[in-house]
Amino acid sequence: MNKTDNTAMPQLSFHKALLNDLDEINIIYKTAIADMISHGILQWDEIYPDRETIRQDIIKGEMYIARHGTLPAAAYTLNSECDNEYINGNWKNISEPYFIVHRLCVNARLQKQGIGTYIMLHIEEYARNNNASSIRLDCFPENHSATALYKRLGYTRTGIATYRKGKFFLMEKML
Template sequence: MKIREAEEKDLKQIMEIIAEAKAYFRAAGIPQWQGEYPGVEDIRRDIGNGGTVIEENGKIIAYCFIAAMDDPNYTDIEGEWCNHRPYIVLHRTCVSSFSKGKGVGRQFVTYATQKAQQSGISDLRADTHEKNASMRRMLEKEGFLECGTIFVADGSPRVACQLVLDER
């Protein structure tokens, strides 16, 4: 498996994985990603700005947006962040259906950790729907703490998680 920055040529495969994730969420009764988000334009904006893929045997098997940025949705939280230092976000994490349960998503956390350390950043943040048990479980296994609830652009709540790297 190889992790690398996403390229325009990856767009079709990334969108296929996102479609699989949307179908999985729908079947599992998780009301996350049931509209147009994330769409082609969201991923196009990600490419070159933190869009990251995991590739195996020439095929994209997972996607995540990983970037050092202030997420405006993280400004207001019902709860409390561990600290208010700069952080790297992990957004739009999705793994192809045939690669689920193989630790693929954890590789994004490792990659984000390396990126953070290279940049002098010691925090990672992510959010997910409260019913997205697989993402919550992966974040917990990687040492993320659930800090509270944030609200995304459409007003729906998300579980806000943070990993403080210098406390690992």
């Protein structure tokens, strides 16, 4: 992991989510959605990400949960699948293996504690250990905390995707 000051990083444990984690993970998303809406960030809602999307991610073995002690700190999906909007990206990594981060969500009660940074560093280390050459993702431009996080970690914009909620930045980081 690309650590410069390990003392500032939260203590998290990671594991692939299981179906018995579904209720906890759903609460993480519902709480974060309410928090984002209260701050005028209309990225997610009751339609997406929904419980069935999360359940399918778990069934496929692509949903991960991070815990701070016993408290669920965050959830995210990691795979190499993308929808057709990703064709709009001017990707640097054309043929090498890559991972795509989907639906990264930090527990609203634990935000502003470095958890998002720590998770992304963890994902990057996992990707390197699994021979990936880059990480891709899409980010809602109005979610200024997320866009600042990705920029600070060295992710660059490669294009624009248009979804139901509007335009999203396509981003990539070469590892």
